[in-house]
Amino acid sequence: MADTRQDFSAQLRELIGKVAQGDRQAFATLYDATAPQLFGVALRIIRRREVAEEVLQESFVAVWQRAADYALARGAPLTWLTTIVRNRAIDQLRRDGSRAVDRSVSEETLLGLAAGDAYRSDRGAELGALQRCLGELEAQPRRAVLLAYLYGLTHEELAAQLGAPMGTIKSWVRRSVERLKRCLEE
Amino acid sequence: MRYDDPELRELLAAEYLLGTMPWRARRRFEGLMEGDPTLALLVSEWAERFSAIDRATPPEEPPARVWRAIETRIAPHSVTAGPVTASIERLRAALRFWRGLAVAASAVAAALILYLVSVLAPIAPQPPRVIAVLADQNGEPSWIATAGPHTGEIAVAALHPLQGGGDRSFELWRIAGGTPHPLGLLQPLPDEPTVLTAKELPAPGDVLAVSLEPRGGSPTGLPTGPVVSQGKVIRAL
Numbered sequence: 160m161a162d163t164r165q166d167f168s169a170q171l172r173e174l175i176g177k178v179a180q181g182d183r184q185a186f187a188t189l190y191d192a193t194a195p196q197l198f199g200v201a202l203r204i205i206r207r208r209e210v211a212e213e214v215l216q217e218s219f220v221a222v223w224q225r226a227a228d229y230a231l232a233r234g235a236p237l238t239w240l241t242t243i244v245r246n247r248a249i250d251q252l253r254r255d256g257s258r259a260v261d262r263s264v265s266e267e268t269l270l271g272l273a274a275g276d277a278y279r280s281d282r283g284a285e286l287g288a289l290q291r292c293l294g295e296l297e298a299q300p301r302r303a304v305l306l307a308y309l310y311g312l313t314h315e316e317l318a319a320q321l322g323a324p325m326g327t328i329k330s331w332v333r334r335s336v337e338r339l340k341r342c343l344e345e
Numbered sequence: 346m347r348y349d350d351p352e353l354r355e356l357l358a359a360e361y362l363l364g365t366m367p368w369r370a371r372r373r374f375e376g377l378m379e380g381d382p383t384l385a386l387l388v389s390e391w392a393e394r395f396s397a398i399d400r401a402t403p404p405e406e407p408p409a410r411v412w413r414a415i416e417t418r419i420a421p422h423s424v425t426a427g428p429v430t431a432s433i434e435r436l437r438a439a440l441r442f443w444r445g446l447a448v449a450a451s452a453v454a455a456a457l458i459l460y461l462v463s464v465l466a467p468i469a470p471q472p473p474r475v476i477a478v479l480a481d482q483n484g485e486p487s488w489i490a491t492a493g494p495h496t497g498e499i500a501v502a503a504l505h506p507l508q509g510g511g512d513r514s515f516e517l518w519r520i521a522g523g524t525p526h527p528l529g530l531l532q533p534l535p536d537e538p539t540v541l542t543a544k545e546l547p548a549p550g551d552v553l554a555v556s557l558e559p560r561g562g563s564p565t566g567l568p569t570g571p572v573v574s575q576g577k578v579i580r581a582l
Contacts (some may be wrong), residue, residue: 163461166439167440170440172355173432173436174436177433179431182433183419184429184430184433185433185436186419187412188433188436188437188440190412190415192440194406194407194411194412195404195405195406195407196399196400196402196404198404198405198406198407199402199403199404199405199413200399200402202405212407212408212410212411214523215407215411216411216414216415216418219415220415220418220419223415223419224541233386233389234389234392234393235393235396236388237390237396237400237547238392238393238396238399239389240377241392241396241399242362242388242389242392245362245364245392245399249364249371250368250371252364252367253367254372264539284533289394289395289397290397307365308363308364308395308398309362309364309398311356311363311364311365312364312365313364313365313366314367315367317365320361332359332360332363332365333356334357335400336359336360337355337356339394340355340359340394343394344476
């Protein structure tokens with residue numbers, strides 16, 4: 160099943176091309192194919208369902224309007240779609256102001272992720288690469304990067320969550336970014 | 346700020362994607378990207394690097410009202426509705442195939458998520474430390490062994506309800522040096538863990554395996570039925 164992700168990507172690419180030409184049916188098909196995964200991402204970051212629904216809605220409207228831009232973007236189509244959702248979700252978090260990050264909710268979310276029985280995924284070598292490279296970071300920098308990616312936390316929120324000064328957090332993120340890039344290039 | 350410094354550009358792109366920038370910095374960076382397409386490319390590269398985490402995030406069906414709201418917003422620009430074109434039908438069939446795939450995590454995606462749990466767990470008051478994940482022949486995780494509930498204990502639980510078929514029991518084994526040692530019967534429901542105590546604890550390098558046995562377990566002290574699930578012990582208590 161090594162090709163399955165590539166086949167899925169090719170199909171999404173074709174759909175996005177049609178959406179760029181104003182094809183409503185292609186857009187509806189694209190939504191059917193990707194909305195659940197993207198909603199999962201929005202919920203992970205936003206947590207409040209009604210707000211996550213709005214973010215999903217805004218994101219797909221943006222996809223409709225900017226489908227032509229995808230041709231210029233490199234990378235997998237699902238990543239392009241996810242980034243649109245991610246950026247909107249993070250902007251929504253910023254608009255809502257700093258949240259007190261509830262540790263127990265974080266753990267609940269993670270346990271939900273671990274024990275959930277409704278994943279869709281393809282087998283791919285790249286999944287292992289990220290995990291391997293995260294493993295090569297030191298513990299606290301790794302946590303900082305993961306909390307940021309999972310929940311869209313600012314430096315300030317990370318400092319509160321991890322009990323470290325802002326300067327340390329920024330330094331952890333910078334070092335982790337450098338090391339992840341090098342490791343993933345291997 | 347020297348925005349032509351490659352290391353700075355890379356860091357800004359990563360921080361934008363990660364979300365660590367506050368509001369104003371995000372807007373400023375988006376302004377930079379408008380005039381500088383290679384910055385946008387750096388961002389998409391970071392998105393690609395982390396995309397595994399989003400692929401491993403469980404999907405959730407959004408309510409119908411979301412699609413209705415989207416349709417209302419884009420209606421003025423729509424192509425006149427007509428019969429479904431052949432190419433769309435082909436794409437829909439292919440995508441139905443993906444969605445119809447048996448929904449269970451691949452071992453790799455589940456491993457990533459459990460890894461995230463174990464990495465972030467020390468932040469939480471009662472961290473679930475993962476000792477092993479047992480997967481079936483398709484690589485689908487069926488059981489998880491975690492430290493606890495008390496010190497010196499390991500709990501083994503189903504990740505989702507399992508069928509043994511007929512009148513059979515799931516039995517857990519510790520395989521060390523090639524020899525299976527019985528550890529007891531498992532319940533096929535996630536909220537009924539089996540707790541192992543000090544005498545029986547597996548060590549890193551051991552393999553934990555589950556076999557299907559006659560009701561009550563193997564009568565011989567060794568597995569008599571098929572091994573349905575197994576995994577390596579990845580850390581010590």
